[in-house]
Amino acid sequence: MACGFKQSGGALLVSALFHPARPRQLVREVDDVYGRKYVYEGPLASPDGSNPLFRSVWQSKPDDPRRFFCTAYPL
Incomplete structure (x- = not known):
């Protein structure tokens, strides 16, 4: 919320979280017992324009190439 997101605008936050997950922002891939974990870092496009760096x-x-969102946090 400090970056201009509002509780009523959840779709905007979800969209912003998906944006950094691009190949050029992939910083780490790790295999584990659950499959493969992908770590991305990049700016989070925020409504107030501050665009803080986030890790997702x-x-x-x-057996499934789709990637599922786990967590995100500021750097």
């Missing part, structure tokens, strides 16, 4: 973590299952 995604996971894929061993």
Whole structure:
């Protein structure tokens, strides 16, 4: 909320969280018992224009190439 997001605008936050998950922002891939974990870092496009750096973590299952959002936090 400090970056201009509002509780009523959840879709805007979800959209912003998906944006950094691009190949050029992939900083780490790790295999584990659950599949493969992908770590992305990049700016979070925020309504107030501050665009803080965030890390997002995604996971894929061993037999499924789709990536599922796990968590995100500021750097």
